[in-house]
Amino acid sequence: MKIGRMASISICATMALLYPLSIRAGEKPLKVKIQEVLSIGALDNETLFQWTGVASDIEGFIYILDGLDYSLKKFDAKGQLVKKAGGKGQGPGEFMAPRLLGCSENFLYATDQGILGISVFDKDLRFQKRIPFSMPISDLFVFSDERIAVAVIGFQDPGRIVVLDAGGKVQSELVYQNKMAGPLMDSVSAILDGQGDLYLAYVFQDKVERWNKSGTLLWSKDLLGVKKVKTEKLSGYVLPTETCLKDICLDHRGHIFVLGGSRAKNPSRDVYVLSPAGGLVTTLTLPDTTHCIYIDHQDFMYVRANDGITLKKYRLIYE
C-alpha cells in the first residue's frame, strides 16, 4: 500500500456538447478535476480483494467492506491497515456477502446481501448489534447514531425509502413510485442533503430525482437518453440486465455526483455532476471502472480500481 503518486488525473472533460445544456439551465459552467491522493490495495499485495462498501469518519479513518474475504477493515489516513474484523458466517459480526457501509459519529453500519438486517460495529470494529430489517436493501444512509435510512429493493412492491431508529423501528417512509415498473426496476441509490431533501438515482431507469422532506417531487432528470434497458427472463421473472445509474452522492457545495452504469458512454466510469436544481454541469470520466462513488466530509472522492483490489481516493478540484 502506498500513497498515490499525486498524479494529477485531470480527466474532467467538460464535454462541449454539455455546455449548452448547463447554460440553458442557468448554471455557471464548471470544471471538476480529480487528483489522486491515496491508493489502498494493489495487484502485488493482499490488502483488498474485492471491496464493496466504503465510509470514512471525521478523524480520517477509512473503513472498507471486503466481499471476497468477508471482512470489515479499518485504515488510517495514510492507508495503513489498523484492524480487520468479520469472517465468513451468519453469526454476530460475520458476513456472507457484505455490501454497503455507512458511518455515524460512533458507529459503522454494514449490510449484507446474504443476511437480512444491518450489522452495527463500533469504530474499533467490535460488533454491537444487528438492527432487524426484513427487506433487501439497495442503499444505506446514516444520519446519526440514532437514525439511518435505507432504500428497499422493489421486487414485488414498489421501492421505498425507510427511515429507522437505532432499534430498527420505522420512523417514516417515502414511496417514490406509485406503480411498480417491474421486479428490481425501482431499485435506487439514494442520498440526503443537510435540509433533508432526498436525491435518487435509478439503477435500471435513466432517471435522477430530487424530493423534499415532505415527500414532494421537486424535479426529475434523465442523463443518458435511455428509454428502456434490456431484460431477461430468469426463473419466471423478467429482470433487467443493464444498468443506467449506479450511485449518487453529494459534495459540500451541493453538487450531485451520479455514476453512470453499463449504458453510459464510458460504462461505470462516467460521473455526471448536477447542480442542486438538476442542471447538468459537467461530466468527468474516471480512469478505471467502479461500482460506487463516495464523497467524504472534506470532499474527497473514493472509487474502485483494479476490479475491487484497489481503492482510490481523489481530491476534487473545482475550476
Next chain:
Amino acid sequence: MSISRAQERNSKRNMNPRRWFFPLFCLLGLWPVRAALFICCSSTAGDGAARPSAISGRKTLCLILIDFDTFFCSPCLAPLLEFCQALPGPIQEERLRGILVYSRRSDESEDSRYARIVQTKMQGFIKANDIRFPIVLDEHHLFNGLLKSNTQALLFDDRRQVVRKFSFPFQPGEKSDILKLLLSNDGG
C-alpha cells in the same frame, strides 16, 4: 501456470502438483484412461486386483474447474464451498485440485493485467474459505472451451475407470455419490 500459496504449502508436504496434473491431463484425452490411471496411482492394474488398496493406492481424484465469475455471486459460489467443506483437509489436499478459469481479455497486455487481478482475488478466496487443495490459474485459457457454464467437477472414477463430469450445483444424489468415492480408501 502460476502456483498458489496453498499449492506451495502442499508441495512442501511432498504433494508435487506435477504428479497430479500430468495424469489428469492424460485423462482429458491425451493418453488412454488406463495408462493415465496407471501413472497417477503409482500402481499397476494387476496390483489393484491382487491386493486391497491402501491409502497410497488407487484413489478417485477430482479436478474442479472453477468459473471465476462465481466469485462475484455468493449464491453461485455456495455449492462449491459446501462441497469443499464436506471434505476433511487431508482428503482435499490429496484428492482435489482446482483450476481457476476466467475469460480472455481483448488485448494481451490487458489480459496479463487481468491475470494478476484474478490471481490476487484467488489468494483471498483460498484464505477466506480455508481451501486446502491447490488451485492454479488457467493463464493460457486452456480450459475456457471446456467450461461452458458454471463451475464443474471432473471425477476420475478409479473404480469404473472413467472420467465423469458434474456441474455445480449438483443434482440430487450426485454430491453424496462423489463424496462417497472421494472419502473411500478402497480404490473408490
